[in-house]
Amino acid sequence: MILVTGATGAVGRRVVAQLAANGASVRATSRTPDAADLPDDIETLSSSAPAHALLDGCSSVLIVASALGAAQLGRLAELVAAANVARAGRLVHISTASVTDPLSPTGAHHRALEEVSAGFAGARHVLRPVPFALNTLHWWGPTVRVGRFAEAPYLDVPMVPVDERDVADVATALLLGTSEPDGPLHLTGPEGLSSREQLGLLAEALGTHLDVREIEPDEVRRRLAGAGVPAPAVESLLRSFELAAEHPVLPSDAVPRVLGRPARDYANWVADHIESFR
Ligand SMILES: NC(=O)c1ccc[n+]([C@@H]2O[C@H](COP(=O)([O-])OP(=O)(O)OC[C@H]3O[C@@H](n4cnc5c(N)ncnc54)[C@H](OP(=O)(O)O)[C@@H]3O)[C@@H](O)[C@H]2O)c1
Incomplete structure (x- = not known):
């Protein structure tokens, strides 16, 4: 069992x-x-x-x-x-x-x-x-679906979404x-991709232009607090971006080592979730 x-x-x-x-x-x-x-x-x-x-x-x-x-x-x-x-x-x-x-x-x-x-x-x-890559559905899904735009802090900092x-x-x-x-x-995922690059892949898969805007960390704090997200969780999220800005996060070999195949990339995740953004 x-x-x-x-x-x-x-x-x-x-x-x-x-x-x-x-x-x-x-x-x-x-x-x-x-x-x-x-x-x-x-x-x-x-x-x-x-x-x-x-x-x-x-x-x-x-x-x-x-x-x-x-x-x-x-x-x-x-x-x-x-x-x-x-x-x-x-x-x-x-x-x-x-x-x-x-x-x-x-x-x-x-x-x-x-x-x-x-x-x-x-x-x-x-x-x-x-x-997780899934976070991007929660972050960007609502505005992409309704207004074809997305907002994010640290737009050009590469992350390695898993x-x-x-x-x-x-x-x-x-x-x-x-x-x-x-x-x-x-x-981790197999590659470093900034939020701007992730949104570029999303726009390509949707076959449309997305208006991409950078927002300040304090604006993220204000919005997430308003949505009831606990402050430690908000600070930890922002820290993950700050840390990646200070020390680039590199892809690890753990997923391929355990599974004997490459880690799924973000483009693959987008293709499999694209209907949730329409
Ligand atoms: N999302 C990320 O980016 C990320 C990154 C790193 C690590 N993680 C970790 O990965 C793990 C798995 O993530 P996940 O998205 O599959 O899990 P999840 O959706 O956060 O939670 C799994 C289940 O836990 C139960 N649950 C949620 N809040 C609860 C509460 N306050 N009290 C008791 N039960 C509660 C819910 O089941 P029921 O409603 O059926 O009880 C929920 O379906 C999490 O522990 C998370 O910390 C996530």
């Missing part, structure tokens, strides 16, 4: 589907199991169920931080302890690339989470993805037992 937390997210849902396709028995978690919309043969439990009930009989577990609830550190400690009691052999922990940035508030929180999951007695794999499907594919491979040396896996 493999426990997948955060099973209704972009990463978790794909992991569940792929594990099931590989013949694995899967137990998934959601705050609302009845509304999770997972296949009938997937056992879906409440994410607040007792840790021992979630881990009972499990050989592997996927930890997705967002699904740990309000008291993330304590809940993760419970899950790790229960995984050890169940003698699970593998734990895959999705962390974030910002753990290596001492100035990122999100990074500090995820460093603390990584310390907790280090208490797992079996083979543990920590995935540290950079910001396709969230690659994050899921790496997690799946490791949960199923692909051998990989210990040590965090820095997951």
Whole structure:
């Protein structure tokens, strides 16, 4: 049995589907199991169920931080302890690339989470993805759909967006037992692309001109605060751009090394999501 937390997210849902396709028995978690919309043969439990009930009989577990609830550190400690009691052999922990940035508030929180999951007695794999390509749908989708324009800070700073499907594919491979040396896996896309270049690819795929405008970080703060995004999350997002401006983020070989194929590029992601921008 493999426990997948955060099973209704972009990463978790794909992991569940792929594990099931590989013949694995899967137990998934959601705050609302009845509304999770997972296949009938997937056992879906409440994410607040007792840790021992979630881990009972499990050989592997996927930890997705967002699904740990309000008291993330304590809940993760419970899950790790229960995984050890169940003698699970593998734990895959999705962390974030910002753990290596001492100035990122999100990074500090995820460093603390990584310390907790280090208490797992079996083979543990920590995935540290950079910001997902999917974020660009949330950032630019609404204005591109309605007004054929997009606004972004740090327009010309190259980033290496990772396709969230690659994050899921790496997690799946490791949960199923692909051998990989210990040590965090820095997951990126295959190339550096600025937001302006990403929007250029999007415009090309849409076959239309997009009006691209740079906005100041303070404007991003104002808008995201208005949308209810917590300040530490906003600062961490801006830090990821600032850091990339200071020290270019290079593509890593982790995705190709684990999967034996190149990482998906942003043009491929755009082609597969273009209808969501129309
Ligand atoms: N997006 C990025 O750019 C990025 C970059 C680096 C790392 N990551 C990490 O990658 C992981 C996977 O991302 P994802 O997009 O697949 O996950 P996600 O959508 O953020 O969350 C997965 C699931 O967690 C549950 N959840 C959300 N908020 C919750 C809350 N407050 N309390 C309890 N459960 C909650 C939801 O499931 P239910 O509604 O079914 O309960 C959600 O579908 C995340 O942990 C994230 O930190 C993301």
